Amino acid sequence: MTAPSELRLLPWVGPEDKPCYLSTDDRSGYISRLADDVESAQLDFATELLDQVPDTLDDAGAEPDEIRSLARDLASALRDVSRVAISRGCLLAVSDPHKL
Template sequence: MTTSNELRLLPWTGPDGKPCLLSTDDNGGPMSRLADNIESAQLGMATALLDQALDILAQAETDPDDLRLLTKDLTGALRDTLRVATSRGHRLESRSTDPSSC
């Protein structure tokens, strides 16, 4: 049975904005693989958005509406990236306290 500190924070939220958690003993199962793929896509989108932001900020003049949209997009990417980091950090912590992981 999975304990509460072994629950995986998934890279999406429920309809009410609350975190979604996965309890599984199979880290290679279909839900775990789906979460891994979505995390990878989110990090890739954040990387592309950072490149776009650097290009926009390097321009001499930038339209305020473009900056507003950029800020909105960066905020979403940062939220997703922090969720991925939190999830991966929790999984690293649970492995380091698991005696079988030595």
């Protein structure tokens, strides 16, 4: 059985927005690869949103609803990126505790 310190925080949440973890020694398994793909998509989406920010904020004609929508999307992306950072930080610590 995988030690609790070796659980991987997955990039999605479960029921009631509780974190999901993967317990496996196989980092190339299906769920691990799926999690890698989801993390990559989440990071790409966050980058796309960040690219939109200057144009939206510099547009004097931007509607308040457009700015609120962007802010909601940014907050959601920040939660995802934070989860990815925590997960990858934990993976680094498990892989080589001397790197942290």
